[in-house]
Amino acid sequence: MDIVVCMKQVPDLVEELELNDEGTGLNRDYLKLVVNEFDDWALEQALLLKEQNGGTVTCLALDTPEVDTTLFTCLAKGADKAIKIEGDFVGGATSHQAAKLFAETIKTMPHDLILTGVQSVEDLDGQNAVLLATYLGIPHVSVVTGVAVNGKVATVRKEYAGGMLAEFEVDLPAVLGIQAAPQAPRYAPISKVRAMMKEKKINQVTPTDGQVDAGVRIRRLFKPESGRHAEMIEGDANAVAERVVGILKEKALVK
Amino acid sequence: MSNDIFVVVEQLKGKISDITFEMLGKGREMADALGGKLYAVLIGSQCAGLADELGKADGVLCVADVRLANFNPTAYKHALGELVRERAPRLLMIGNTSMGMDLAAGVSALLNIPLIAYCNNLRVEEGKIVATAQIYGGKLFADAEATGDQLVVSILAGSFSADAGKATGGAPVEEIKAPLSINGGAGVRFKQLIEPEAADVDITKQDILVSVGRGIQSADNLELVEELANALGGVLSSSRPIVDNGWLPKARQVGKSGATVKPKLYFAVGISGAPEHLEGMRDAGLIIAINSDPKAPIFDVAHYGIAADLFDVVPALTEKIKEAK
Incomplete structure (x- = not known):
């Protein structure tokens, strides 16, 4: 079974945007990018499936800044191949653009199962998994927290609100939007990532047909002016604790 | 193309979800502003019954087929896509929910109609539909529009009043034949619903919840927050990453895919406040948040905020609460 994992680099929310x-849009000059955390869960799910059923795992990403580190990390964790899609992504890529490029690339390679993160912090024009599946014309299930594969059929669990799950059988090839895997994403030691940089190489592809316009124009990006902002409690830990206890007593929440 | 608005009805186990009524209320407003009609799109095994609750709409477009009895990502996408292709509404409103995620992006890619996801507001400005979307984990909002006339939006639950979308009496129902493209479930077959496992404690029934998030860093540190919960006579709950890491059972999760809670006191410890989490706790009586990032979105819903290291504040707080008793 050949599994493809689509990965995206997204702004690190720990940094000021x-x-x-x-x-x-964002000023991308000094923007720190990190791998979309849900894509990391998708990779973990792919590696677990490979361990159970055999086959290959290929990581696929757009050529955004620092993507090499992400892809070598992929290889260090146990992926067999890493491919980056060439193009001008300095200003970022819309979800529709990325999905179309992923689709055009995947068409040229063996694929039984395609996994990607359920969402990312930057997908204003929609989530990758479903866009990608629709461009490929194959089945999709998003918000998936469990996958088992038997031959050409996957049994997947999709999460609904309130902890309810729905179980589906999906004909392969298919795309799954992964919310979580049975275990947290594994860690690749930096020494192993460095070894991969020496031993392995990242393949590059340039899809000839991958143009799509998401058709969404941002008028204005702004920090939310919340009608309600918390009253901030300042001071050292003890001062803060005393003030909080005062508030709780006032509201009879400490008895 | 018309100026009509379609709202996709979401239902589970024969019950219409609140997000549907939220969208019908807002959709009514938008339809009136655009001079179009508001239609509720019902996909399922039958039209009778559920349509009676959709009186806020001018009409119900019902795609009924025994093969659509349960939600199916691909089959529902084709059923909805065919209807949207034929009727060409101006605006298609879908919940940014588990089910809605498969439909909104699906119809957008299928019919090449722009999609704006994570919307928490909509307005009409000089004849244009402007959607406000919550992105970057809620740190930024975007006012966005389609470059063409048609638009799909996916709406975050809790953005609008559900009561505004409820009405007494139903709306006229038009039955529509399901398209051939749903044959064989279009590659996906529904098997079963799995109810959540019985929990040792029901977090939706607690007066005091102390919720812990990613800021706690490791499972070993949970004890620190549990001590605070114990001192307050409350229960430990969490945001999604804690459960995904297997540090707490699923039944303790607050937010979109977990529980919606309304305790008297909600302590958010090391939780940044992603929209998915806020959805589950924003209506708590008193919200106190501790987070090291003073710009974390959790402070936009909290009543009191402490921008400090939780490892300093939490033990001090636990001590003071014990003393106060």
Whole structure:
């Protein structure tokens, strides 16, 4: 079984996000990118399936800044191949653009199962898994927390609200939007990532047909002006604790 | 193309979800502003019954087929896609829910109609539909529009009043034949619903919840927060990452895919406040948040905020509460 994992680099939310001069997007000059955390869960699910059923895992990503580290990390964790899609992604890529490029690339390679994160922090124009599956014309299930494969059929669990799950059988090839895997994403020691950089190489592809316009224009990107902002309690730990206890006593929440 | 608005009805086990009524209320407003009609799109095994609750709409478009009895990502996408292709509404509103995620992006890619996801507001400005979307984990909002006329939006649950979308009496129902493209479930077959496992404690019934998030860093540190919960006579709950890491059982999870809670006191410890989490706790009586990032979105819903290291504040707080008793 050949599994493809689509991965995206997204802005690191730990850092301050700066807007561009027009206020319509991020200032990407010094933007720190990290791998979309849900894509990391998708990779974990792929590696677990490979351990159970055999086969191969290929990681696929757009050529965004620092993507090499993400892809070598993929290899260090146990993926067999890493491919990056060439193009101009300095200003980022819309979900529709990325999905179309993933689709065009996947068409040229063996694929039984395609896994990707259920969502990312940047997918204003929709989530990758379903866009990708629709461009490929194959089945999809998103918000998946469990996958088992038997021959050409996968049994998957999709999460609904309130902890309810729905179980589906899906004909392969299919795309699954992964919310979580049975275990947390494994860790690749930096020494192993470095070894991969020496031993392995990242394949590069340039899809000839991958143009799509998401058709969404951002008028304005802004920090939410919340009607309600918390009253901030300042001071050292003891001062803060005393103030909180005062508030709780006032509301009769400490008896 | 018309100025009509379609709202996709979401249902589970024969019950219409609140997100549907939220969208019908807002959709009514938008349809009136655009001078179009509001239609509720019902996909399922039958039209009778559920349509009676959809009176806020001008009409119900019902795709009924025994093969659509249960939600099916691909089959529902084709059923909805065919209807949207034929009727060409101006705006298609879908919940940004587990089911809605398969439909919104699906119809967008299938019919090449722009999609704006994670919407928490909609308005009409000079004849244009402007959607406000919550992105970057809730840190930024985007006012966005389609470059063409048609638009699909996926709406975050809790954005609008559900009561505004409820009405007494139903709306006229038009039955529509399911398209051939749903044959064989279009590659997906529903097997069963699995109910959540019985929990040792029901977090939706607690007066005091102390919720822990990613900021706790490791399972070993949970004890620190549990001591605070014990001192307050409350129960430990968590945000999603804690459960995904297997540090707490699923039944303790607050948020979109977990429980919606309304305790008298909600302590958010090391929780940044992603939209999915806020959805489950924003209506708590008193919210106190501790997070090291002073710009964390959790402070936008909390009543009191402490921008500090939880490892300093939590033990001090536990001590003071014990003393106060």
